[in-house]
Amino acid sequence: MSEQSNYEKLSTASDRGKKAAGEKAVDYVKDGMTLGLGSGSTVYWALKKLGERVKQGLNVKGVPSSTRTENWAKEFGIPLTTFHDVQELDLAIDGADEIDENLNLLKGGGGSLVREKIVNAAADSVIIIADKSKQVTQLGKRALPIEVVPFGWEVTAQRIAQCGAEITLREKQEQPFISDNGNYILDCQFELISDPASLHATLSQLPGVVETGLFIGLADRVILE
Numbered sequence: 382m383s384e385q386s387n388y389e390k391l392s393t394a395s396d397r398g399k400k401a402a403g404e405k406a407v408d409y410v411k412d413g414m415t416l417g418l419g420s421g422s423t424v425y426w427a428l429k430k431l432g433e434r435v436k437q438g439l440n441v442k443g444v445p446s447s448t449r450t451e452n453w454a455k456e457f458g459i460p461l462t463t464f465h466d467v468q469e470l471d472l473a474i475d476g477a478d479e480i481d482e483n484l485n486l487l488k489g490g491g492g493s494l495v496r497e498k499i500v501n502a503a504a505d506s507v508i509i510i511a512d513k514s515k516q517v518t519q520l521g522k523r524a525l526p527i528e529v530v531p532f533g534w535e536v537t538a539q540r541i542a543q544c545g546a547e548i549t550l551r552e553k554q555e556q557p558f559i560s561d562n563g564n565y566i567l568d569c570q571f572e573l574i575s576d577p578a579s580l581h582a583t584l585s586q587l588p589g590v591v592e593t594g595l596f597i598g599l600a601d602r603v604i605l606e
């Protein structure tokens with residue numbers, strides 16, 4: 382069964398929450414906007430609804446944050462653009478794996494964190510869409526995805542472990558998972574993350590770390606369903 386037809390089954394409350402949140406976000410899209418298109422199964426629903434609005438005459442264009450999102454946007458008829466042509470976005474719509482009380486996020490479950498962060502940071506406003514299970518009091522229940530350069534990843538992993546994490550190299554079909562940027566993802570299980578900004582700052586300084594899945598102060602609004 383394809384990933385998409387799996388989403389369409391809506392078999393759990395979480396699936397239905399994702400659909401409701403994704404569709405609601407499209408109410409914030411205004412004619413003429415340039416959009417950041419996030420990634421993941423919740424964003425799938427936003428893209429599908431956005432495609433319907435485009436067919437009804439809404440004039441928007443979007444910068445996709447992953448090849449998967451790019452493919453869905455094309456399938457749903459959403460006009461696309463790139464950062465070559467536009468460097469400022471009006472609104473980004475994206476998902477999250479965890480959302481804390483200060484709207485800090487843990488992201489990257491699908492491996493798209495680098496492009497997502499670039500897209501979110503380029504947007505005037507960021508709406509995060511998620512089902513209610515993503516709401517937490519403190520980030521870090523899930524492993525934190527960190528994108529690293531493949532060269533010397535073993536050394537980078539050791540340095541991250543010294544910051545207090547258990548590290549797993551993400552795999553797909555028994556091979557290292559490769560991000561859209563040609564890098565590896567390390568899933569790093571910390572104790573609960575009490576100071577996300579300071580952990581992000583520490584990790585970002587390590588050689589080989591491209592980006593962490595901690596999104597601090599980027600989200601403006603959260604739609605939880």
Ligand SMILES: O=C[C@H](O)[C@H](O)[C@H](O)COP(=O)(O)O
Nearest residue numbers: 421422423489490491492493
């Ligand atoms: O890399 C993936 C992204 O950060 C997703 O936005 C995040 O994992 C949430 O995905 P989903 O909507 O499928 O739960």
